[in-house]
Amino acid sequence: MASIKDISKLTGLSLATVSRVFNNSPLVSEKTRQKVLKAAEKLDYQPNMMAAALRSGKSKIIGVIVPEINNHFFSGVINSIEKKLSDADYNIIISQSHESEELEKKALQSFMKLNVDGVLLSISKETTDFLLVQKLMNQKIPVVFFDRTPKLEVSSSVVLDDYKGAFMATSHLIDKGCKQIIHIAGDPKVSIFNKRKEGYIDALKQKNHDVSEDFILTLTHDQLRDMSVIKQLFQNNPKIDGIFAHGDEISLYVINILTTLGIQVPKQVKVIGFGNVDFTEHTYPRISTIDQKSHEMGLLAAEMLLKSLNDEEIIHSQQILSPELIIREST
């Protein structure tokens, strides 16, 4: 591989001037710039980012951690992040925590060793301590949290207003005439799922509906797969006419179970999900849902990071995106 040295030899210019050309320095004449560029072309020169990173302290690498990459929402966010950051000539390293604090730490440690310029992080369910993140921030490496954020005073983050989304979804069911609405809740370890639960409860309260713990189901994936739980619930409470599920996959699954049980959606029971995953508009019936703004979230998180990267001072700001109610056939 040709280096800056080879160009220097070929052109008779010093290392410094050659380097300046590739860094678009204004203090190099047009004539020599062309000479260098021509030589670079001839030698098929590729700058060595490792050397540049070592010397300058800037790696042009951004670390991204998500719980699972093959999750509709996260892959959507990453899609936007990658687009935005690669446009700004950054490379992105992606790691998965698989909901394990240990793996998350390992990834952060790797990021430090790799000298990343910034970090985008959606924390795992298990994460309770933020020492490593703090350490990064102390080293002036900007960190932007998205979707799943810790309770830290000083940090930047982009989240969805999950409470509001759940409130919207539940209110929508009520507006559509539902009297007995159940909620299929998510893992209570994940704070955004709790917020969805609160939104559901408050929407019911506001419209003077009864709130019953029996109507809030927190099921494991296996329990959910077993139709009998849902079946029994409907047998015991034939008046149930609305379901707010904390995720789209769950809502699709529930609709499937109801259809199997001969219960019609939306005629007898109206169902709304959360996420606005692609498939929701291709199902039968098409599923009403809350758009989670994955694209906007990725874009905004990337933009916030870029701003911190370009500005001298790291700015801390908390952005809250508003969810959007998508009304389709299932309600």
Place this chain on the structure above:
Amino acid sequence: MASIKDISKLTGLSLATVSRVFNNSPLVSEKTRQKVLKAAEKLDYQPNMMAAALRSGKSKIIGVIVPEINNHFFSGVINSIEKKLSDADYNIIISQSHESEELEKKALQSFMKLNVDGVLLSISKETTDFLLVQKLMNQKIPVVFFDRTPKLEVSSSVVLDDYKGAFMATSHLIDKGCKQIIHIAGDPKVSIFNKRKEGYIDALKQKNHDVSEDFILTLTHDQLRDMSVIKQLFQNNPKIDGIFAHGDEISLYVINILTTLGIQVPKQVKVIGFGNVDFTEHTYPRISTIDQKSHEMGLLAAEMLLKSLNDEEIIHSQQILSPELIIREST
């Protein structure tokens, strides 16, 4: 940030021995190893991979390019790749080509500048020239293609036997009694979609069914959204009783359209998709499909790359994964 130098000073040992400790060299006594480790702990030392990469020529970074990251299949493959490679202490840089040859080239160029140790690549629809990939391989940087591969003599690749999958899907429909089977084909620019078409055709031929070009639909996304095309097709050919779609999203969509038109699935028309995307088992009816082995593909591709990375010589091998027929309610 503490460096090896600081440890050297603190312990009174030379840079070389300290370095040896972190590289698990056998030629360092247990006593000094402990001394170094203790000092590292005290100084909160983090190795600088950039420096190591520059000196050793090994970056411990693998570049991965896919057309779109927020695509069920690719995010599944990436999931396995990330798992496998991070276990082996590699970092992965992910780029998207967005089906553009130019962006793909840009990503590859970035990879070269970053001195990646290896590349995993699923080529874009538009890609026709492989100069950059060749250049990488000439520099002894192993490249493993997956899913979408070029027609290169010397290369490593992991693909699904798409022809076989389509053959299985179509044969399954025939076995279930379908007489008039249509195929909703994918973009002809993507070779694997053509192979699926061929598999469909050959399965029909083998069982002495007529093959008609009218029964092979190659629709744009917009055309597909417009139900009238499908509607007309069924009005003109009321005998159609089987549909093989080149993707699961499409099959879900078609089932949706059919249901809207009052056509029952699977009673009147049987539908099978391709991909085995998560949602296919939560729909109503549950969708029969062909498993695309995303997990196996990612794992195998990563393993092949690791092998080339560890062995002196780069081995070239073409792996073909066998698809699996998943029979559900839609057939």
Place this chain on the structure above:
DNA sequence: TTGTAAAATGTAAACGTTATCATTTTTGAA
């Protein structure tokens, strides 16, 4: 003890850049 091989440690030069400071060349007003 001595001698010698093996084990452990040390020296110092690289890897390809960037950036500070110094030097040379160019420009153009006086």
Place this chain on the structure above:
DNA sequence: TTCAAAAATGATAACGTTTACATTTTACAA
């Protein structure tokens, strides 16, 4: 013409490792 300022270039020391080679220390057979 001269001279100072501006523009362009150069010399060189880092950045934090690794590694080939040299040296010292240790172990142990003779």
